[in-house]
Amino acid sequence: MSTVSIAHLRKTYGQFVAVDDLSLDIPSGCVFGLLGPNGSGKTTTFKCALGLARRDAGDIRYDNVSLVPQTFERIAYVPEKSVLFEGITVAEHMELTRRSFARFDVKRCAELLAGFGIDPRKRVRVLSKGMKTATAVALAFARTPDIMILDEPTSGLDPINQRVVLNLIVEASANGTTVVFSSHQIGQVERAAERIAIIDRGTLILEGAVDDLKARRKIVEGVVDEHFSVDGFAGDARVAYVEHNGRIIRLHAISNADDLAAELSARGAIGVRVLDLGLEDIFFQSVSTAASRPEA
Amino acid sequence: MPMTFTVDPRSGVPIYLQLIEQVKRAVALGALISGEQLPTVKQLALDLTINPNTVARAYRELEREAVIDTAPGRGSFIRTDGAGNQTGHAAADVVRDVVDKTVREAKSLGAQRALLTEIFQGALDRWFPEAQ
Amino acid sequence: MYYFEWLRVRRVFIVVGIVLAVLLALNVWARIRVNETGMNTNWSTNIPLSERATQTEHKLANGINETIIDDPSNGLHAVIDTNPSDWSRSIDVTGPKNVIAQSEVLHPQESIIAIHVVSQSTNGATQHVVVTQRIETPIEYLFVATMLFALITATIFGTAFGIQNSGHLEIAFTVPARREETALRLIGMDLLGILGTDALVIIAAVLAVATWTFPHLAWTSQSLLMIGVALLGPIAWYAMLLVATASLRRGFGVAVGLAWPVAIFVLVMAHVNLGTSNLAQSIQTIFGAINVLNPLEHMNLGRTDNGIVDTTGYGASIVWLCGLAIAYLALAIAQWRRVEA
Numbered sequence: 001m002s003t004v005s006i007a008h009l010r011k012t013y014g015q016f017v018a019v020d021d022l023s024l025d026i027p028s029g030c031v032f033g034l035l036g037p038n039g040s041g042k043t044t045t046f047k048c049a050l051g052l053a054r055r056d057a058g059d060i061r062y063d064n065v066s067l068v069p070q071t072f073e074r075i076a077y078v079p080e081k082s083v084l085f086e087g088i089t090v091a092e093h094m095e096l097t098r099r100s101f102a103r104f105d106v107k108r109c110a111e112l113l114a115g116f117g118i119d120p121r122k123r124v125r126v127l128s129k130g131m132k133t134a135t136a137v138a139l140a141f142a143r144t145p146d147i148m149i150l151d152e153p154t155s156g157l158d159p160i161n162q163r164v165v166l167n168l169i170v171e172a173s174a175n176g177t178t179v180v181f182s183s184h185q186i187g188q189v190e191r192a193a194e195r196i197a198i199i200d201r202g203t204l205i206l207e208g209a210v211d212d213l214k215a216r217r218k219i220v221e222g223v224v225d226e227h228f229s230v231d232g233f234a235g236d237a238r239v240a241y242v243e244h245n246g247r248i249i250r251l252h253a254i255s256n257a258d259d260l261a262a263e264l265s266a267r268g269a270i271g272v273r274v275l276d277l278g279l280e281d282i283f284f285q286s287v288s289t290a291a292s293r294p295e296a
Numbered sequence: 297m298p299m300t301f302t303v304d305p306r307s308g309v310p311i312y313l314q315l316i317e318q319v320k321r322a323v324a325l326g327a328l329i330s331g332e333q334l335p336t337v338k339q340l341a342l343d344l345t346i347n348p349n350t351v352a353r354a355y356r357e358l359e360r361e362a363v364i365d366t367a368p369g370r371g372s373f374i375r376t377d378g379a380g381n382q383t384g385h386a387a388a389d390v391v392r393d394v395v396d397k398t399v400r401e402a403k404s405l406g407a408q409r410a411l412l413t414e415i416f417q418g419a420l421d422r423w424f425p426e427a428q
Numbered sequence: 429m430y431y432f433e434w435l436r437v438r439r440v441f442i443v444v445g446i447v448l449a450v451l452l453a454l455n456v457w458a459r460i461r462v463n464e465t466g467m468n469t470n471w472s473t474n475i476p477l478s479e480r481a482t483q484t485e486h487k488l489a490n491g492i493n494e495t496i497i498d499d500p501s502n503g504l505h506a507v508i509d510t511n512p513s514d515w516s517r518s519i520d521v522t523g524p525k526n527v528i529a530q531s532e533v534l535h536p537q538e539s540i541i542a543i544h545v546v547s548q549s550t551n552g553a554t555q556h557v558v559v560t561q562r563i564e565t566p567i568e569y570l571f572v573a574t575m576l577f578a579l580i581t582a583t584i585f586g587t588a589f590g591i592q593n594s595g596h597l598e599i600a601f602t603v604p605a606r607r608e609e610t611a612l613r614l615i616g617m618d619l620l621g622i623l624g625t626d627a628l629v630i631i632a633a634v635l636a637v638a639t640w641t642f643p644h645l646a647w648t649s650q651s652l653l654m655i656g657v658a659l660l661g662p663i664a665w666y667a668m669l670l671v672a673t674a675s676l677r678r679g680f681g682v683a684v685g686l687a688w689p690v691a692i693f694v695l696v697m698a699h700v701n702l703g704t705s706n707l708a709q710s711i712q713t714i715f716g717a718i719n720v721l722n723p724l725e726h727m728n729l730g731r732t733d734n735g736i737v738d739t740t741g742y743g744a745s746i747v748w749l750c751g752l753a754i755a756y757l758a759l760a761i762a763q764w765r766r767v768e769a
Contacts, residue, residue: 031347052601052769073604083598088435096431100603166345174338174348190305194349211310211350218308222404265404272404276308 001028001063002074002146002178004049009058011041011048011202018044019202022058026180026195031173033193033210034182035283041202042182043080046149050077062147073101076140080151080182082132084124090135091120097139109142112168116161130156134165141168148172150181154188166192190279198286206286210279217282218257221250222269232267233260240289252285303344311346315354316361317390323363323374324387334364334372361389429600430613433588437621440581444625448632459639478502499523516546516560522553564646570633571658572729574626578662581625583684585618586669589764590680597769607765615670615757622662653742654729660749661727667756668723674763691724698725723752 004026011019019041026032036042047053049060051067062071084093090113098104113120116134124132133156140148150169154162162185169179169192183189189196190210197207206213230242233251238260243250249269253260257274265272277285303314322328334340337355341348355372358364366372402412481499488494488509497506504523511517546558589611592600600610637643669687673680698719702708719725726745 030349047769050602052597054766054768069606069609070604072602075602077598077602079598081595083596085432085596088432092431092435096429096599099431100429100605163345167342170341170345170348171338174341187306191346194347210347211312211353214308214310215313261400261404270404270406273401278306278308280306281308 002176003028003061003063004032004147004178004180005059005061005064006045006049007059007061009045009048009060010056011044011053012056017202019048019055019199022199022202022204024197024204024207026178028178029173029176030195031169031179031181031193033189033196034180034199035186035189035196036182036199037287040200042199043151044202045199046077046079046151046180046182050075050149073103074146076143076145076148078133078136078140078148078150078153080155082124082129082136084132084135086125087123089121089123090118090127093124093135093139094120097143101143103143103145105142105144108144109138112138112141115164128156130158130161133157134161137165137168141172144172144175144177146177148177148179148181150179152183153181154183154185162188186278186280186283196279198283200287205289206282213282214277214279216253216255216257217277217285218253219250219275219277220253220257220260220264220272221248221275222261222264222272223247224249224267224269228268233264236260240285252289301340301344303346305346311350312354312357315351316357317393319354319358320363320387321390324390328374330374330376332374334374336371429592429603429610430617433614433617433621436585436588437617437624440584440621441624441628444577444581444628448628452632452635455636456639477504516558519555519557519559521555521557524553564644565637567645567647567651568654568658568729570630570637570645571626571655573633574629575658575661575727575729577629578622578625578659579665582622582662582666583669583688585621586666586684586687587673587680588614588618589670589760589767590673590676590678590683592764593675593677593680593767595677597767601769608761611761611764615761618666619663622666623659626659626662650742653746656746657727657729657742657749660746660753661723664723664726664749664753664756667753667760668721670760671756671763674760675767691722694719694722695724698722720748721752723749726752 004024006022006024009019009022010017022041022045024032024045034042034045044053048055048058049067051060060067062075065071088096094104094106094109097109098106110120113135116131116138118127118131118135118138124135127135133153137150137153140150148169153169154165157165166188169181173179173192173194179192181189181192193210195207195209196213198205224247226247228244228249230244230249233239233242233249238253238256240252240254242252249264251260251264261272261274301315301318303311303318305311307314319328319334328334334355335343337348337351340346341351344351355364355366359366359372362375364372365375399412477497477499478501480501481497481504483495483497485493485495491512493510493512495506495508495510497504497508499505502524504521506522507520509518546560547556548558549556592614601607603610605613634643634645669684672683672687676683694715697715698712702712726748728741728745
């Protein structure tokens with residue numbers, strides 16, 4: 001069991017509210033993708049969850065227990081920016097990690113580094129951004145942690161190494177590790193994540209299983225005449241919002257798209273079809289919905 | 297493993313549904329025969345770089361629909377009982393989905409029932425000439 | 429985390445080792461130059477001899493090397509007994525007064541090789557001199573050099589928390605250890621670095637002395653206290669720098685660099701005579717109060733009171749330095765554990 005639970009998290013920096021009443025429950029063994037625009041509070045959420053930043057309010061629990069130093073034997077964190085020491089070598093980082101964590105597997109780390117093509121004798125200073133990310137990833141995965149918090153674990157990596165990292169996540173998950181990760185590459189989240197949350201300006205906008213969201217979130221499109229009234233759909237709980245441009249009407253459905261399609265047909269729309277949405281579409285749908293009603 | 301799957305994670309169709317559809321189609325077409333073993337959840341997840349729980353969900357669904365059998369510790373296999381029936385059953389599922397989608401779209405385009413009947417009859421005549 | 433600090437300590441040890449090796453090499457060179465330019469420890473050659481002089485050497489039954497010199501041209505007769513165990517020499521020179529007066533042996537200079545005249549007497553025409561090469565180095569002299577080196581390394585280690593703050597807390601604070609524990613391990617490593625520097629410099633200093641004479645280190649009643657001051661001073665200085673930089677994410681290097689001129693300024697303002705005006709007096713009082721917290725104030729190894737060595741102050745200095753070190757370290761840890769990444 002390795003659950004992560006964030007309840008009513010709030011974090012402010014002066015006047016700026018970075019995270020506001022954010023609650024997330026991450027089940028054991030789940031790969032959880034955290035999506036959001038830049039500055040939406042993803043990194044702050046991670047930092048609060050790890051006690052690296054002090055929260056103003058809220059509760060963080062791992063397996064229903066508050067964070068204590070010993071919890072870190074089980075949690076690995078790969079931060080967004082490199083936090084490696086520039087002046088020392090990759091091998092020295094391995095030694096540093098080995099001395100800090102009883103479960104660190106030096107041999108596995110060496111294999112992972114070799115897989116990324118990183119020479120352990122090199123100083124961190126001479127590594128590219130992507131190789132620094134890969135080094136941090138290798139150090140984290142070689143600890144075989146129960147919980148991994150990965151902030152942009154593929155940033156700066158080429159497509160091949162991105163896939164290597166994704167497969168490491170998949171493999172860890174298959175072995176029961178709980179993985180929370182953020183990425184701007186929605187396609188990666190779509191592959192690796194079972195559940196996702198979208199946050200924007202520090203608040204939770206959408207949360208759920210990727211496949212369920214895809215099954216529920218659709219666009220119902222039809223062609224109507226000029227006198228068609230959208231009133232019936234505008235307040236409908238099944239509809240996030242309605243686009244009505246001239247003769248084309250598009251209902252952004254949150255659920256029951258097929259019923260909506262039938263109703264739209266019944267009300268005289270022709271060419272009614274249900275469009276599937278990828279996660280990227282769902283992301284933009286959610287974020288732009290949030291942006292269009294800032295006072296809500 | 298002779299059978300390879302492909303999924304399009306970017307598609308709006310849930311990945312587990314894509315997998316279910318592919319297994320059913322493979323069974324319907326005889327690409328997977330009864331008793332044949334499917335990759336393990338972990339193996340397929342790694343092969344496709346998709347979430348293992350998503351694969352497990354597809355397998356659970358396939359088991360519920362009696363397409364496969366999962367024996368703990370041994371793996372998942374295409375069901376052996378009444379393989380012929382099973383294949384027909386799986387094929388019917390695939391066909392039903394396609395036809396249903398087609399009819400819905402035709403209706404929304406304003407096609408009448410009579411027109412659809414005529415079109416379907418024509419298609420049947422062309423592909424099953426011996427029934428005439 | 430402490431492993432990273434150990435890497436820093438190791439690097440400092442290497443640099444200190446190189447510097448000391450260079451200084452030792454210069455010392456050896458100086459020693460050789462001294463030999464070549466005739467500052468001689470072979471005393472017999474300092475007696476003016478003519479070409480007719482004869483010199484015979486033999487070993488006595490008790491292990492003493494005896495050299496007998498006869499110079500018939502000026503009637504000089506010298507017997508030099510050298511004890512090989514401590515290089516002490518008993519020299520008897522007999523001859524005309526003018527010859528004896530010229531022989532340097534009777535006027536050995538005090539020098540860094542410090543030939544020490546134990547006794548000197550005249551018996552008729554014979555001058556009897558006992559000299560020894562044994563010199564005693566007050567042990568605290570070595571620790572003056574030690575303290576200077578240790579202060580430099582302490583300054584380097586003073587940035588320990590600042591370095592962690594500048595983007596590495598994600599490593600330091602996500603280990604299965606309390607932050608206080610991590611801080612103490614880090615500090616422990618730095619203390620090892622400072623005390624290790626002390627040890628390296630002491631070894632080098634003893635070696636340097638040994639190139640000139642056998643190092644006889646002399647202890648006085650004050651030695652232990654002075655050594656205590658020399659060892660604790662850099663630690664208190666390090667602790668003060670840690671407090672100054674414990675919550676800085678950047679600019680900690682500048683802060684540590686500025687600590688020197690600021691501390692020296694405070695020290696000077698507290699002690700220099702500013703005059704007798706009320707303003708001057710109050711400024712002096714303020715600086716005096718601040719200066720009590722300045723580790724440099726308590727690192728005076730040459731306490732004199734009107735030219736007489738003041739031996740009462742070292743105990744108080746040690747108490748102050750200990751107190752400051754502990755208080756500063758506690759403050760630094762309290763600050764650092766609250767730093768946000």
